Amino acid sequence: MTSSHAQETTTAPRPVDDRPRSGARRRRDTEERLVRDVDVWVASASEDGVPHLVPLSFDWDGESLLMATAADSPTGRNLAATRTVRLGLGGTRDVTMIEGRVEVLGMDALTRERGDRFAERTGFDPRALAAPYLWFRVTPRRVQAWREVDEMSGRELMRDGRWLV
Numbered sequence: 001m002t003s004s005h006a007q008e009t010t011t012a013p014r015p016v017d018d019r020p021r022s023g024a025r026r027r028r029d030t031e032e033r034l035v036r037d038v039d040v041w042v043a044s045a046s047e048d049g050v051p052h053l054v055p056l057s058f059d060w061d062g063e064s065l066l067m068a069t070a071a072d073s074p075t076g077r078n079l080a081a082t083r084t085v086r087l088g089l090g091g092t093r094d095v096t097m098i099e100g101r102v103e104v105l106g107m108d109a110l111t112r113e114r115g116d117r118f119a120e121r122t123g124f125d126p127r128a129l130a131a132p133y134l135w136f137r138v139t140p141r142r143v144q145a146w147r148e149v150d151e152m153s154g155r156e157l158m159r160d161g162r163w164l165v
Contacts, residue, residue: 020154023165026145027157030096033089034060038122040098041088042067044078052078057122058138065100065138066110066118068126079136080104087138096145100138107133 021029042056052074058065065087069076079085079102089096107127110118119125126133143158145151157165 020150021147023154023157026151026155027163027165030089030143030145030157033096034065037089040065040067042075043086043088044075044084045082046074046078047081057124059118059121063139065098065140066114067136067138068118068124068133069136071132071134076134076136080134085136085138094147096143098138098140099142100140103137103139105135105137107135110135 038057039055040058041053043051043053045051054069054075056067056069056075058067060066069079071077071080083102083104085100085102087098087100089098115125115127119127126135139161140158141161142156143163144155145157146155157163
């Protein structure tokens with residue numbers, strides 16, 4: 001049976017050099033992924049601990065990730081209430097996990113240029129929607145990256161908002 005849709009793989013091909021990466025290499029790879037990728041898994045929880053997981057588009061400006069979602073969605077409510085989030089980039093065999101502090105911003109809080117950059121990069125412009133949306137700026141506090149079990153040691157790249165490597 002054939003499909004017109006390309007299938008995604010859950011495992012990344014092993015790199016030519018399959019030795020564990022150094023911390024510095026993992027940081028470079030993480031920063032490249034933040035620039036290149038457009039979507040991220042967003043894990044949030046309500047104030048009473050009910051978890052919620054969704055993919056959202058984002059834009060990275062070198063210091064924080066900018067996302068948008070409906071103000072009354074579970075994710076919007078959770079992020080606004082707890083101001084914390086955990087993000088997952090990549091597949092299970094090459095993952096970057098980011099824990100961050102969330103700043104909630106109204107749609108008019110960004111400059112036109114910043115909003116245009118988000119819309120251009122993600123193909124989504126929440127400013128054009130009738131439903132009330134909010135911007136969520138995530139500042140990383142902890143970053144971990146690993147490919148396989150041989151990279152579990154040394155996976156923490158950032159702690160308390162400071163790069164370790």
